[in-house]
Every structure is written in structure tokens, then in C-alpha cells.
Amino acid sequence: MTAATFPRAALFDLDGTLLDSAPDMLATANRMRASRDIGPMTLEVLRPHVSKGARAMLAAAFPEMEQGTREALVPEFLTIYQEELGRHSVLFDGVAEMLEALESAGTTWGIVTNKPEYLARDILPQLGWETRCAVLIGGDTLTEKKPHPLPLQVAAERIGIAIADCVYVGDDERDIQASRAAGMPSIAALWGYRQAHEDPAEWGADVIAERPAELLDPALWPSLRHLVGAT
Template sequence: MNPDLPATGGGFPRVALFDLDGTLLDSAPDFVATANRMLAARGRAPVTLADLRPHVSKGSRAMVGAAFPDLDVAARDALVPEFLVIYQEELGRHSRPFDGVEAMLAALEAAGTRWGIVTNKPEYLARDVLPAEGWQTRCAVLIGGDTLAERKPHPLPLQVAAERLGVSCAECVYVGDDERDIVAARAAGMPSIAALWGYRLDGDDPESWQAERMCDEPGELATPDAWPLAVDAA
């Protein structure tokens, strides 16, 4: 845990910010369909969900690397634009919110908590996700990986999200399934929750990320006491 921020349950925060892929949305099936279209076009064998799922939160380059492990870095990077074009066609066709996410969001909204998304996914792709889930009028702020000059693990995306909502970082809580989510939150002075239901490589150690809390499933966060204490500046 981060020793500089309180970790006791303090009720729902004024603002809850979430990573998208692997935290709110189980989007791995969309990415598998994307990778398999690319592989099929090259006469290669498909990847499985188990192959690709651990890499989703690491971004498009990591997923291309998992699908084409024999290619060097330059060759893999050259495939990223194609990956993103195909992914936009597959986006939302196979993905769905994780079980418990809608109950969690409804509980936050009922308590008057605003919520938003801070993701490293390109903003235009993240925005395309919202209507399919009915989130376009509910999500109070959206910061993508290309919205600003920096992306996670830099704290700037979280700082700007808080600024746009008129609150301090200490009044927010950030929830994410990757170490860079927690690193960004810690650098921003924002309490955080490690989403253990998300996408992780075998060697990842969430205990070492120093989040204020760790949760096994989204439904836990429908309860106010599951949230770390955020500062109430009201």
C-alpha cells in the first residue's frame, strides 16, 4: 500500500476514475478477433483468448507482439496501424462489461459520485465504446492515450481528468488493472484500487504496486466501505 495516503474505507469518493480495458470492459475477445484477422491474412495460425488476454492492458504493441512473436520490434511496430484499423471494425462486437460493473456504476451514481475513464487506448476508439454500453451520457470525463502530451504511467492524464471535473486528485480514486495505472495514481497523489479481475501477465505482482486497496471483482466496489478514503474538500 502507498504509505502517503490513507487506506481505510471512507465511503464512495466524489469522483471515481477507471481504466477501460481490463477494468470496466472485458475487451479481450475484440482484440483476439482483430489479431486473428491479421494472422489469417498472412496464412498463420490463430491465437487463443488465453494467448492474448494477459497482454491486453499492455497496449496494441504488446498484443501485436504476442500475436507475431517471431517478428522483430520494428516489424511488429509496423503492424500496429493495421491492428488499430481492424480493431475499430471489431470494437464492441465481442466485448462486454465485466460482471458487476453495471451494479458498481449504478451504486456510484445513486450516491452522487461522478465517474470517468482514463485509458491509454486512443481517445477516438475509447469514445466509440461508450454508446454500445450506454455510457456516453454517464461518463463525466474521458481521457485517452493520445488526448494529452503524456499517457500513463505519467500522472498528467489523471491530473487533467480531475481538473476537468473541478476536483483535486486527492478527492478522486483511480481503479486500474495494470501497474502503470497505480504508478500514475501514486504520482498524481490520487488513492487507487488494483482491479485483480483484469488482465495481468504471470509475473505481475499487484502487491508490489502499492495501491491503497485490491479488489477481486467489480461487485465489491458497489459497497461504499470497499473504497479507500479520499479527501473531501467540500
């Protein structure tokens, strides 16, 4: 029997998968609320919406506001968030060790996020990742973003590794939809952000992981070739 190995490449969503950025988002939302004489909201209320993007977080922060009015607040949200970026966020427990294990095994890793690329790129030096992250695709890098497969396809192309030899890890259904559409094996990260009605077991991920520490075990990482061979 061949010993389990890590994939040649691991691609990750950022917010809710590698980085617990909800505290930065909360600081942003509460600065906006304070400027409108509205009291602060709690992390518990905002957290389930973080992976859905700025518009979803604004809807949670200003639920009584008309949608068109909220839409006009997106630039303000992004400007304030850039000021709060990295001030309160932390890596999820086990992420640092997981990335070190991947690197030690010779695995290339990168980030594919729906966050605007300039914001995602700004966080890399704060984490010491500017030379470690082999590829970064943001939500505005290409003409499409997740759940479209193009960001994953381009990420694999840029690092020169076949899609069959990559695995994508994300905490949102769109991550798994993008993976499936690209033909890339996937892992659903249960430690991230999701709303109460969402059931990751229904997303169709190849593997479901409860904690980053589980990904220290190479046997947990799916391989497209193995999956095909098992069918």
C-alpha cells in the first residue's frame, strides 16, 4: 500500500478558512454604525455573514436600510475595512502548523478568495506570507469569481500544477461549487463562517474537516485520481 501524501498543491479560501477576519469586519461595521449614531453590533450577529461578502455584512449591520441605500455603502465599507485590516484578525488554530507541514512536504500553496485582490494582497505581509503564498487570486482579479471555476483554473495554471494534483479548501458552499465545476478535489472547512440553515454535508465536498489540525494528516487530503479510481 502506498503511503498517503499531501497534494502537489493546496489552494485555500482566505476569510473563514485560513484567517479569522470577522473581528476586523466587526470593527468596520461598528465604525459605520457609530458614525450614524447606531450602537455596536456583536460578533455573534456578524460572523455568519462574513464569507458572503461586504453586501451581506452590510445587510446584517443595517437590516432596516433599503437595499439600494446599502449598496451605496460598499465603497465606504471597503475603505474603512482597509484601515482595520489585520488589526484584530488572527489565524485559526492549527493553520500555521498545517501550512508548515505542507511546505515541509514540498506542497505548493496559494489563495483563491472573493475578497478584492488589493485587500487580500495587503494582508500577506502582515502574516509573513508574501513569499510563501505561490499564487493569489482575488474576487476582482479575473472576469469571474467563485462559484465560477475560472479562479481555480487560473490559479492552477499560474503555479503550473494540474487541476487533478490540486485540492481546494473553503468554508462556503461557493468554494465547493467552484471546485466541482473545475474538476478539483475539495475540502469543506467546518471551522469557518456559515449561516444556521447551511449544511456543508449537502455541498458535495470530497472531504469535510472540522479543524485545521486534521489537515496535518496527509491521508485526509483527497486525490482526484484516487476518487476516480474508487468509483
